[in-house]
Amino acid sequence: MTRILEVEDLKVHFKVGGFSLLAKPPPVKAVDGVSFYINEGETLGLAGETGSGKSTIAKVLVGLYKPTSGRIRFMGQEIEFDNRGHITFLRRNIGIVFQDPVSSLNPRLRVRDIIREALVAAGVDRREHDEKIAHIVPLVGLRPSSLDSYPRQLSGGEKQRVSLARALVVPKKLLILDEPTSSLDVSVQAQVLNTLRKLKSELGLSYLFITHDLNVLKYMSNRMCVMFYGKLVESGPTKSVINxxxxxxxxxxxxxxxxxxxxxxxxxxxxxxxxxxxxxxxxxxxxxxxxxxxxxxxxxxxxxxxxxxxxxxxxxxxx
Amino acid sequence: MSSNPTILAKQETSSLLQVEHLTVDYVSIDGSVRVLEDVSISVGRGEVVGIVGESGSGKTTLGLSILGLLDTPPAKVRSGVIVLGGETDLLRLDEHQLEKLRGGYLSIVLQESVEALNPVYKVGFQLLEALEAASKREGKRFNRESAKQEVIRLLEELCVSQPNLVLDKYPHELSGGMRKRVAIAMAILQRPKLLILDEPTTGLDAYVQSRLLGLLRQLNREYGVAMLIITHDLPLAATICDRIYVMYAGRILEEGDAKGVLNSPQHPYTRALVSAIPQGFIDAPPLDVPPGDPPDLKRLPRGCKFAPRCPQKTSLCEASEPLLLESHRGSVRCWLYSDDKNT
Structure with missing residues (x-):
């Protein structure tokens, strides 16, 4: 099996501000020496509680944070975080869906324009926009009529589907799902999970699924990693780890x-x-x-x- | 059932809280929306009762109306009585009388714990204030030092590390989960007879959740605090509650013993809630989930409110709404079960 992503000894340390000039507080080790990989077509689950560094890893992978040290290989390419082209390469191929659909969607844009922004950012020819949007909308389970709505007019599940459509309208290799269903009702969560499983095989995606809900993780992932305060404490096939x-x-x-x-x-x-x-x-x-x-x-x-x-x-x- | 609240209250002497036929609308320029329709629930002394439902089911409105915390307008109580301790009708009390009850007899932990804390006072001050008020009510002497120890012990119990430091912080300096725990601690310190918790576990890690539930159970067992737990999480409700009401579109669809509702649900909606919970591993089949969206209260169907999403609906379901009828296990509002009543 080909590994689409390999992360080796990743460290992300944050400097904490202190008022003293002499005593420098120790850095916060949000992620401290974490290694994992994701095979093509596979879902890797990342479990851990608040503050365990799960979301920090997600943000590194889309170039929002620069790692302190460590190696990341994506699609066979060694990523240098100082290289602008490499960051663009990551963002072209890795999509991300955040936990809070409310704060991640621009309230002043219609759904159509929210999805379109992703196409503009990827430099897709304007003439293809409508066709691409029309293609992705039914796939993520959105009603075409909601394209003309504003985010506030949609339900929580629909908002999360808009985030999905935006992440996938430009074809991606890897999708990072950062607690994508934890703000949703159970029945809506089930609908979104079903959609995610269907999308994965239809679009040939790999997932990095971040959640603290072990039921969801168990249902969604092939392999899983458990983190505790920035360290990886256990990893393996989900069945083996849970059983x-x-x-x-x-x-x-x-x-x-x-x-x-x-x-x-x-x-x-x-x-x-x-x-x-x-x-x-x-x-x-x-x-x-x-x-x-x-x-x-x-x-x-x-x-x-x-x-x-x-x-x-x-x-x-x-x- | 009698519509006279006083007679009813005397019959049910064991119940601490009795909500009868409560109907609440939210009125706006666009018209009025019915959020609660003829809702009746009861909480016995020392009983833990769960209200389970998804967004828009009216569960939060129900919790707020019990405390008289509904904003009126836009909310308007159309009918119903809320009887506390067998005598007081909460809906007829004025603000001053209600204030006396809140925090003493009744405590609530709101979904948004930020709202429970005063942003300009330190956490420690607010927690001690709650404890001082409780001591005053009980006519006990208030000792600041031992009170502080009690607060610290309680915070430790809720997995707050270094509670000493937390006490010295302002609410905005704490994380969401931490604020939630402080709000819960504050409600517990009031030593209420009835504690209402609205989504007490959202925003808390699995580990802290299970500690919190353990603590609530202990509180119930040792001090006999009755609880009304409002949540969307049916398995969670089933582990801590004695009895559960399932709500949908402002109505109660099913009521029964907690374990029974989870393990052998009667109403198709309750069954859908149970089957929507992911159970197996990745090779498990897709989740069996009702199609469609949660109900839009402005455009409810004429018959059974769940009918548009129900896999077992018949023409009868679309024509008229079933009543909440007693069945062999609790009560259920579904035409599937009303046949045996008629024959």
Whole structure:
């Protein structure tokens, strides 16, 4: 299988402003040494909670943030973030749909013009605009009559379909979906998920699906990555990760999925990362002496399934 | 059923809250829109009740009318009574009397937690103020230091790390999820008899969600706080509630025991809600979901309001609206179940 995207040891650190001239606060490590890849035609799910760095990765991939370090290969091309042409190359081929359809659509434009903007930006001949728009609109499940509406006249699901149409009106290779359904009602979410699955095979797309909803992730992705405060803690085929989670954090997430609502059996006072040793050290119920040394590397536990946890070091049974 | 509120209230002595035949319109220049149509619900003492519905179902309006927080105009209560504690009709109280109830007897956590917090005071001040008011009501002495400890303990319980620092911040300095937790803490500190939570888990991570639900359950078990939980998430409601009402287009379509509604839903709409939840892996078939959009309250069909999206509709459904009738498990508003009543 060809890998459409490869990310290696990606780091995105943000400087934090301080008022003191002498003491420089340490940078915020939004993404810290994350590697993953996406095969052609595949959906990679990215799970994690607020602040885990999921959206930062999405923004790097469309050139909105510059990585601090790391290598990114897209469609066989090594991306240099200082090269304007490379950024344009990313944006031509990677589409993105944001969580909040309200703030990502210009309220003063009609739907037709919102979609048209994407064509103008891509330099598509003006004579082809109407034809392209007419082609994409039924595919994403929008009624042609809504083209003349303003975003405020549409329902939440329709707005998200407009975002989809805008992202896909110029053919893309990879679509990044950043919590695309978390602001929608369940029945509308189901409609949008069905549309996304259909579009993927019809248009030959690959997806990077970012969500904190494990039910949705499970239903949508071939492989998944779990992030915790900027670090990748577990990655592998979705079935393997959900059925046999190895990292204590993933286990916690999966357990919550199964018994939604029941209070956690482990009493955790602090839900905070540790900045020395393993990132999960302060929360982990299985913490050992090794965990205080360095953040664990990724250990392979099954085919393509790896875990950043000392418990999964060969010979140590992880449960 | 009797339309006289006082008689009704005496019959149902165990119920803490009784909403009877509530009908609310939103009136604007374009005409009036019916948001709630003949809605009757009850919450028993110490009971946790869920109101489940999608956007536009009227669930938030119902929550706000109980607290007398509807903006009138545009809202207009056409008919109905809201009986609290078996005697008071909330709809007939003036603003001053309502204010006494709010925060004491009744507390609400709004969907937009920003609205619950005063932007010009620090979080700690506001939380302590809530606790001070509660102590005053209960006639207890208020000790600032121990109160602060109580607030910190509660915030820790809600997974707020370094609560000490959070107390010293202004609401705008906190993230959405954090503000939500502060708003929930504030409502809990008031020690209400009935706590109304409007979408309490939106914006919270799965992990914090499950902690919050655990805390709410504990609150219910230990202090007997009754709750009305308004949410669009049926499985979530089923894990914490005793009983569930399912709303659609301003009406109650189904009512019943929480586990029963989730596991063997009767109304086709409830069934659709359950089957719309993704369950399997990527090789699972497409989700079984009703076509069409959520109802437009301005253009509701004549018969059953769900009929245009219903896979089981008949000509009867389009002609007239079924009544909410008792069935062997709770009640349901659907012609599919009214046959056995007639025969």
């Amino acid at each position: 046999h989670p190895k990292h204590p954090y993933t286990q916690e997430l999966v357990a919550n999925l199964l018994r939604k609502g029941e209070s956690s059996s482990v009493v955790i006072r602090e839900h905070q990362p540790s900045f020395e040793g393993c990132i999960y050290k302060r929360i982990c119920p299985y913490v050992m002496s090794e965990c205080s040394q360095t953040h664990p590397p990724l250990y392979q536990v099954a085919e393509e399934h790896s875990v950043a946890c000392y418990l999964s070091k060969a010979g140590v049974p992880a449960h």
